[in-house]
Amino acid sequence: MAAGGLDVRQPAVSGRFYPARPEELRAEVARCLGGEASGGKAHHGVVAPHAGYVYSGAIAGKVFADTTVPRRVVVLAPNHTGRGERAAVWARGAFALPGDSVPVDEELAARLIEAGVGFVADREAHRHEHALEVELPFLRARNPQAMVTPVILGGLDGAECVALGRTLAEIVARLDEDVLVVASSDMSHYLPDDVTRTIDQRAIDAMLACDAERLYDVVEREDISMCGVLPATAMLSYARARGATRGTLIAYGTSGDAFGDTDRVVGYAGIAID
Numbered sequence: 723m724a725a726g727g728l729d730v731r732q733p734a735v736s737g738r739f740y741p742a743r744p745e746e747l748r749a750e751v752a753r754c755l756g757g758e759a760s761g762g763k764a765h766h767g768v769v770a771p772h773a774g775y776v777y778s779g780a781i782a783g784k785v786f787a788d789t790t791v792p793r794r795v796v797v798l799a800p801n802h803t804g805r806g807e808r809a810a811v812w813a814r815g816a817f818a819l820p821g822d823s824v825p826v827d828e829e830l831a832a833r834l835i836e837a838g839v840g841f842v843a844d845r846e847a848h849r850h851e852h853a854l855e856v857e858l859p860f861l862r863a864r865n866p867q868a869m870v871t872p873v874i875l876g877g878l879d880g881a882e883c884v885a886l887g888r889t890l891a892e893i894v895a896r897l898d899e900d901v902l903v904v905a906s907s908d909m910s911h912y913l914p915d916d917v918t919r920t921i922d923q924r925a926i927d928a929m930l931a932c933d934a935e936r937l938y939d940v941v942e943r944e945d946i947s948m949c950g951v952l953p954a955t956a957m958l959s960y961a962r963a964r965g966a967t968r969g970t971l972i973a974y975g976t977s978g979d980a981f982g983d984t985d986r987v988v989g990y991a992g993i994a995i996d
Contacts, residue, residue: 729815744821754783766961767903771990785992791864792900798953799854799906801876806847847874880938887959905957907950909989930969934958
């Protein structure tokens with residue numbers, strides 16, 4: 723696909739969250755994947771973390787090693803910057819990565835926007851957002867033909883996320899082609915390790931039950947600092963509408979596992995929805 727100029731979203735966090743040199747990035751992703759370049763299961767959706775690879779790359783790698791990545795992938799990510807629209811779709815072109823360029827699924831992006839339920843074409847929300855970008859090297863390593871429908875969600879409530887997920891399911895049903903939906907999310911932030919694990923389990927239990935409303939409610943009620951609750955809620959709604967009934971916890975850990983500091987950690991969960 724030819725794309726240029728403003729249609730190519732340039733990397734925002736290469737050299738910080740993941741290696742900036744193409745060969746180093748390929749090697750790091752391969753290490754995180756455990757050497758798995760093919761195989762896996764056809765999940766409706768997955769939850770994968772989006773921290774720097776030194777913190778959460780191993781958990782993200784286990785998720786994607788367990789997952790068959792089809793040609794079409796929708797990545798739903800949270801809005802950390804506060805920029806742009808509430809359900810922002812990068813609708814054209816490509817996402818550049820070191821040594822690679824991931825094409826945008828322009829047909830599916832257009833269908834989301836044309837549905838009139840809140841998805842809008844907007845580049846600003848994507849410009850400095852890391853949570854979607856860091857998933858792309860894993861997707862391309864698992865399927866070099868993968869293309870992405872990139873969506874940033876922010877400022878929505880639970881009912882709005884559920885509605886977006888259902889609409890996405892209706893649109894995908896008309897494509898007659900496999901689609902994977904990735905919800906990019908870390909879990910609790912900057913609490914002691916033992917507290918983090920206890921609190922995170924409450925949100926994980928809701929995801930394993932494939933219950934979008936329960937997830938949103940428990941995160942709100944218990945003030946769980948799960949940054950990707952909106953993407954995860956929308957993904958669960960999508961998956962349930964597509965027939966999913968359960969989730970599997972593929973991996974869980976905290977930043978304390980990587981560096982040993984357990985006083986203030988971030989939690990990371992890898993979950994598959996079937």
